[in-house]
Amino acid sequence: MSTDRDYLAAGLALGGLSDAELAEARALSDSDPDFRAEVAAYDEVMAETAGSDEPAEVSAAARAAILRIPETHEQETSAEVQTGRPAESSPEPASTSESAPPAEPVSLAERRERRGGRRSWLPYVAAAAVLIVVAGFGATIWQQNQRQNELEADLAATQQQLDESTRLMEATDLRTSTAELPEGGSVTVLSSESQQLIRLSPNDVGPAPSGKSMQMWVIGDSGPESVGLMSDKAVTIADEKFSAGSVFGITVEPEGGSKQPTTDPIVAIDL
Template sequence: MTHASPAVHALAGAYALDGLSETERRQFEDHLGECDECAQEVRGLRETAARLGVAAAVPAPAGLRARVLADVARTRQTPPYPEAGARFRMGRSAPRLLAVAAAACLVIAVAFGVVAQRADQRADRLQASRDRVHSVLSAPDARAVTGPVGTGGQGTVVVSRQRNRAVVVMAGLPSAPTARTYELWLMGAGAPRPAGLMRRASGPVVLEDVGAATQVGLTIEPAAGSRAPTTPPIFAAALPG
């Protein structure tokens, strides 16, 4: 059995995300057959990446067609073109009708523009979130821990001390009760620090400024969140050093 350098162990995150060169990949795969710890790490990171890929999918803007049609329905429409006997009257009212038609077009254009802008902003936020997630999963020191949730389901935490971030993703977690939400905490020597609300039961949630925290916890809190936990943790995971 050969003894790999510590640098090879650090390639687990990049390997799990297909981020290695061909030479590095062959070197790591040779090592992978002899290192149970790295094999387990790669499996955990790949499973987490797969869950995050599903959770971060960008749906089409919800209700786009319904909102535009509703705006059109509220706008006065131009009447049919009149018969020959009414053309004289049409001539006098043409400017008003053209104004109405222009207003209708403007309403439709504004509706599409507002919705498109909101969709673009949402897509930008999702992309930024994906970038933060990827920075953790691809970190050389990325480590994953998994554990059960007291109310059902399973939680996975991937932490990178180099990036000073962690990613939390849940599988099978039921929706929070009415008027309640899930809140994440970074725990260590001092008092628990609020780390973000998990408004979607699956996540992912990126925890910034992990610092010296030794655990991540999850509690059920009032909808607006709490400054300190008000209920016992339903999930706790020890963070690797």
């Protein structure tokens, strides 16, 4: 194998080839079994390299979600696997005219009568078909608009979260604290008084006990203020004023939360 081929095989497994090199390497891989074997060997090298890393624990929530995948996702059929285009719509159904049984012979008069009858209802059928198509298009467009609106809202929320995270991480007075929860798991709280931002990241936190909710509070001079119910997702709190000496707390409350804490905090972190 020449030097260039060595580089191309290694680069195809590693990534980072230029477009022209990638095209050349793929062409070689498709046409040359020796080259393909070289690439497979380098793929294995990178798999071994990645496999030598220290494993990372998967959270209980991610584990549960992944193990539910077989219940929520359908597998590609073998036909889709061959084409490699699972999202493609299925082809038009084949015409059944060839296999349909031959029609009974009818008289010319009867045929004319039938044809005339067809003429009488044909416009209504056509109109109905047009209505169905128009309604279908309308529904599709509406669904697409809805989807687009949802995506735009998601994007805006993500962008806002990223902006807030950036502000938080750049804050000179950033504080970081981690606390264990009595029922397992932990929460990490990042806060900045100058940016008036609090970021809560749960880690391996299970659901609240049945009939209960975990509620977050910012406790300042004027007492506790609810900042929402806690889930297993990270959240940024940007709309609750706090100062040095304020405390971030989590309590277990009746399902749906309370106006004021009814139990002692299971977590209390100085902000």
